[in-house]
Amino acid sequence: MLAPTDAFRTSVCAILRWGPADVMLTSHGYHGKMYFCIVHQHNTIMNLNSILVHTHSGLRWVALILIVMTVIRAGNLMSSKENFEFRTKSLALFAMIAMHIQAAIGLVLYVISPTVQFGATTMKDSTLRFFAVEHIAMMLIALVLFTIGYSKSKKKTENRAKYKTVFWFYLIGLLVVLASIPWPFRGLGAGWF
Numbered sequence: 001m002l003a004p005t006d007a008f009r010t011s012v013c014a015i016l017r018w019g020p021a022d023v024m025l026t027s028h029g030y031h032g033k034m035y036f037c038i039v040h041q042h043n044t045i046m047n048l049n050s051i052l053v054h055t056h057s058g059l060r061w062v063a064l065i066l067i068v069m070t071v072i073r074a075g076n077l078m079s080s081k082e083n084f085e086f087r088t089k090s091l092a093l094f095a096m097i098a099m100h101i102q103a104a105i106g107l108v109l110y111v112i113s114p115t116v117q118f119g120a121t122t123m124k125d126s127t128l129r130f131f132a133v134e135h136i137a138m139m140l141i142a143l144v145l146f147t148i149g150y151s152k153s154k155k156k157t158e159n160r161a162k163y164k165t166v167f168w169f170y171l172i173g174l175l176v177v178l179a180s181i182p183w184p185f186r187g188l189g190a191g192w193f
Ligand code: HEM
Pocket: 049, 053, 056, 057, 059, 060, 061, 063, 064, 099, 102, 103, 104, 105, 106, 107, 109, 110, 113, 114, 115, 116, 131, 135, 136, 139, 140, 177, 181, 182, 189, 190, 191, 192, 193
C-alpha cells in the first residue's frame, strides 16, 4: 500500500506520462523513484527543481525586506494619529503577496524536490526532518499570521488599531519566518541566494 504522498507523487508522474507507476517503485525509495522520472524525462524535473530553488531562495530577500519595512512603518505610526494610508497598506499587501508566492513555489518544490523525502529515517535526520516537516509547517503558520493580520487591519475602524494589528501580526510572522529559513549557518545545505 502506498503512503498518500507517494500515491500523489506517483499519480503526478502518471498524469505527465512518465511511465507506469509500478515501474517507479524501486527498492531505492523515493530518490530511486524520482531518478527514474528524471532519466525518462531528460532532466526536466531537475531543471525545474533548480529554477524553482533559485527563485524561492532569492525571493526570500524580497519577502523579508517587505515584511521588515511593514513592521518598521506600522511600529513608527502605531502611536500617531496619522491615517492608515496607501503606503502602509500597500507595503503590508505586497509583503503578504510575496509570502503567498513563496508558499506556492515552496509547495511545488515540496512535491518535486529530492530534498523532501519520506522514509524510516526522515524524523531522525535533522536535514530531512527540517524540509519534510519543520519548514513547511512553520512557513504555513507565518503565512496565516500575515493573512489574518492584513485582513483584521482592514476591518478595524480606528487608525491606531489598524497599525497595531499589522505591527504585531507581522512582527510575530517575521520572527517565525526568520526561525524557519534554512540559513547557510544552520548546516542544512542551503545557500544565501
Ligand atoms: C508553505 C510554504 C513553503 C514551502 C512548502 C517551502 C518548501 C521548501 C522546500 C521543499 C525547500 C527545499 C528545496 C530544495 O532544496 O530542493 C525549500 C527551501 C527553501 N525555502 Fe522554502 N518553503 C516555503 C516557504 C518559504 C518562505 C516563506 C521562505 C522565505 C521567506 C522560504 C525560504 C526557503 C529557502 C531560503 C530555501 C533554501 C533554498 C536553497 O537551497 O538555497 N521558504 N522550501
